[in-house]
Each structure stands twice: as structure tokens, then as C-alpha cells.
Amino acid sequence: MKLNKSIGILGGGQLASMLIHSAQKMGFQVHVYSESKSDPAAALANSHTKGSLKSLEKIKAWSENLDVVTFESEFTDLKDLKLNNIYPSSKIMSLIRDRFSQKQLLEKFKIPTSPFTNDFSSKFTKPVVFKKRLFGYDGYGTVICKKTNDYHKFFLKNRNLKDWIVEDFIPFKKELAFSIARTKKDMFCVLPLVETFQKDSKCFWVKGPIENKKLNRLVQKVKKMLSDSKYVGIIAVELFETKNGELLVNELAPRVHNSAHYSVEALNLSQFDVHNLAILGEDLPEKVKPLNAFSMVNLIGTGSKIPKIKLPLLGSLTWYNKSLNKPGRKMGHVTVLDKTPSSALRSALHEERRQSL
Numbered sequence: 001m002k003l004n005k006s007i008g009i010l011g012g013g014q015l016a017s018m019l020i021h022s023a024q025k026m027g028f029q030v031h032v033y034s035e036s037k038s039d040p041a042a043a044l045a046n047s048h049t050k051g052s053l054k055s056l057e058k059i060k061a062w063s064e065n066l067d068v069v070t071f072e073s074e075f076t077d078l079k080d081l082k083l084n085n086i087y088p089s090s091k092i093m094s095l096i097r098d099r100f101s102q103k104q105l106l107e108k109f110k111i112p113t114s115p116f117t118n119d120f121s122s123k124f125t126k127p128v129v130f131k132k133r134l135f136g137y138d139g140y141g142t143v144i145c146k147k148t149n150d151y152h153k154f155f156l157k158n159r160n161l162k163d164w165i166v167e168d169f170i171p172f173k174k175e176l177a178f179s180i181a182r183t184k185k186d187m188f189c190v191l192p193l194v195e196t197f198q199k200d201s202k203c204f205w206v207k208g209p210i211e212n213k214k215l216n217r218l219v220q221k222v223k224k225m226l227s228d229s230k231y232v233g234i235i236a237v238e239l240f241e242t243k244n245g246e247l248l249v250n251e252l253a254p255r256v257h258n259s260a261h262y263s264v265e266a267l268n269l270s271q272f273d274v275h276n277l278a279i280l281g282e283d284l285p286e287k288v289k290p291l292n293a294f295s296m297v298n299l300i301g302t303g304s305k306i307p308k309i310k311l312p313l314l315g316s317l318t319w320y321n322k323s324l325n326k327p328g329r330k331m332g333h334v335t336v337l338d339k340t341p342s343s344a345l346r347s348a349l350h351e352e353r354r355q356s357l
Contacts, residue, residue, distance in 0.1 A: 004029060005280055008063050010053060011072025012039025014320035014330075015256050018264070019072070020044045022272035028280070033062050040321045041072075056081050068279045070233060074254050075135055087232040087279040088254050095229075096254045099133045100165045106249055109225040111218070113249045114240075116167040124151055127169035134163070138328075139201020144169060170248060172240035176210060177259035179271050180219065181234040181278040182226045189274050189284040190219060191267065195341070196238070196259050199300075200328065203258045205348065207295040207341040214247050234275040236260060258298070258330070265316045265335045266294035292337040295344035297352040299334065303327040308356045314347045331357060 005028050009016045012034030020030045020041055032045040035052060042048040051058045053076045060083065063069045069086040071078075071093060079094035088096075095101045106113045114129075124145070132141030145151050146169070158164065175198065179191040193215055194208035222237060236257030240248045260271040267288045269277075277284055301307070303326050309317065315336030322331060334351045338344035 005067045006031060006065070007276060007280070008033065008066040008069040009041065009045075009072055010034075010059070010069065010076060010078070012036065012041040012048070013072055014040055014322070016041035016072040017044055017320070018261075018318075019070070019256065019272050019276065022270060023276045026273065026276065028276065031062075031066060033059060038323060053078070070275070070279050071255060075137075088235075089230065089232070092229050092231050093254055096235075096252050097134065099131050099136065099251070102252055103165065103167075105225065105229070106252075109221055109228070111221045111225065111249055112247065114167045114170050116165050118162070118165050120161045120164075120166065124166075129167045129169050130154055130158075130164050131167060132164055138203075138330075139198075142201065170240045170250075171243060172248075173243050173245075174241040175250070176212070176239040176241055176247070177206075177236060177257070178215070178219075178239075179234050179236045179257060179260045179263075179274075180222060180226070181274045181284060182223075182231055183278045183284060184232055184281055185283075186227055187278075187284045188223055188226075188286065189269075189278070190287050191260055191263060191271060191274070192288075192290055194259060194262070202300065202328065202330070203298060204300075205295060205297045205345060206259055206262055207293075207345045208262070209290050209293070210341070212241070212247065214245070218247050218249075233279050234271055258333075261318065261333055262294045262296040262335050263288070264318070266290050266292065266337055293339060293341045293344050294335060294337050295341060295348040296333050296335045297345075297348040298330050299332045299352060299355055299357055301325040301327060301329040301331045302357050303329075305356065307331060310354050310356070314351050325357065 008031045012032050017040045023030045029046045031047045032041050033049045049062050074097035078090050081090045103116045127146040130143040175196045178193045181189045192209035194206045195210050197205045236253040238250045256271050263270040269288045315334050319332040336344045336348040
């Protein structure tokens, strides 16, 4: 592995910060391009360039001497950014960031997902979920409608329906997730399956590893999709386990993801390590194994006071260094390792209750 390779990151939030910690630990240089010098990742990078993420010419100039460039998230529209060293490619990012073309991609590779349409001409007679095609996360841009009055409210409030898709509502038993990475050499690395729990439509906790006999078949289909699409880097696959035991893909997130933040403490290679190695073309292990059972709980801001962290902790704290404590904002997370996923979760939830946000 050649040291001193350079990685450029578009975006300066907590995900970029965690990518930086991983890359620098392995001897790589990291250069961040973001819109504010006060972004959490700006002070951690080897260099920071302030600029608009809409300024494609400036981004191209910034990237010229970098070995590779990657995205912090899919929320920046860079489909016209023609770079040969950007991973995942701008083309596949543009495809996956749009929930409609993402669902079409899943359908193309026969990956099970909930039925969907962008045709709003028919009358809805069963529970459905309206999802905004772009910029949906943590419950934003997602509207569940179960009653006639719910539909009326949605259509009164949202006139521009071309911005939405509609899916069948899935009465799931559990929400699950796993992350998988691919290199240009078609090497894959799969992280453990985890159970996730959402509170107020945001990921609240994760525990694992979880066993599921139907996972391997799904993983093989995802591998084919990534290979045929020439996807390079890590991608998170969020799942529903239905009441009859089927696994349906709810959404794809083409980046490092909250559901795998536990990996820094719980795996011999974190999701950030795996992504950095994948985009640099380094070899990957087929799987990374947990050091122990684990759980991660997000610390959600209330906006009511200056956060105070009570020490010592039962587990490990990751603080995102965000300047504002906004209600509902993810301010950090706690990870706990223990003998079982359930015991780890109990300890992590105990820590979350102790903290004052």
C-alpha cells in the first residue's frame, strides 16, 4: 500500500470528519472542499478549500492534483462534473440520489423492493408512502398516508407531484441494514447485518450482528448491481424484514452511513477504512468480523441548552463538533461492545439517557 496518497472530499460535515480520521490513520492525505471554514471537517483536513458545491470549474481545479475524490453525501447534484478519479462516479451518484431512478435500478437487477410508481392519476385505496425524489433523509420528504383524509392533506400541500414517488406501505417486522463496498478490481467487502430502530423518523439505535438466512441471496444480487454499474466505494442498504420473513430493500445510501458508525469500535476495519481503501484501489477482505456484539445509539439535540457530556462513559463517544444544538439534530453517538447485541443496547441506551442535550 502506497502511503501519502491524496483523497479529496466534497463536503465538510461529520461524515467527512470520520473519513479523515480513518484516512490519516492509514497514512493518507485528505483535502476537503466545502462551503464553510467552520464545517467540522475543515480543521481536521490537511487542507481546506472554501467554495460553492455548484462551482464545477472550481471543483475541477481543486481536484487536479488529487489521487481520488469522493462525496460526503449524495445531496449535491454533480452529474455534470466530469472527473475520471471521482468515486462513486457522478453518473451513478446521480442515479441513486433520485429515489425514482434508484427504485428503477433495484427493479432492473431484480432486487426485491416495495411496489412504486410516479403515476398519481389513480385513486389510492390502501396505505402508501409518498417520498420526495431528492433530498429525503431522517424522515424529511417522507409522508405516510393511511386514511382518505391523509391523502387530501398531502395533495393540498404538495402541488408539484413530479417531485415525488409513491410506494406501497410495508408493515414490516424489523428494519435492518448492511453496508457493502466494491473496488475497481471487482473486490467486495461486506459489513455485518444490523437491526436499526427509528425514532421520529430518524435512526435512534443500531445493534448487531444479526443473522438472517435470506441475506446471502440478496447480497449476491447487490454485488451484481454494483459490478454492472461500475460502482466504487461503500454503499448502505436499508431493509425491511416483512412479517412473513422476506427482505425488501427500502433505500440505498451511496456513502458511509449512520447505520454503520458502530464499525469504528466494533470491527477490525471500519466502514470509513473500507471506503477509503476501496476508492484508492487497495485490496479488501471479503468480510470484516465483529470484535464483539455491539450497539450504537445516536445523541439527538434538543436545542434547549449547551450540551454537557457526563463522564466516564460505559462505551465510546463520538462527538460531531456541530456549532448549533438544533432540535432533532444528530450531535454525536455512543457505541458499546458487550456479550450480546441486546446487552450492548441496554448499556448504550442507559448512556443516552445520562447525557444532557
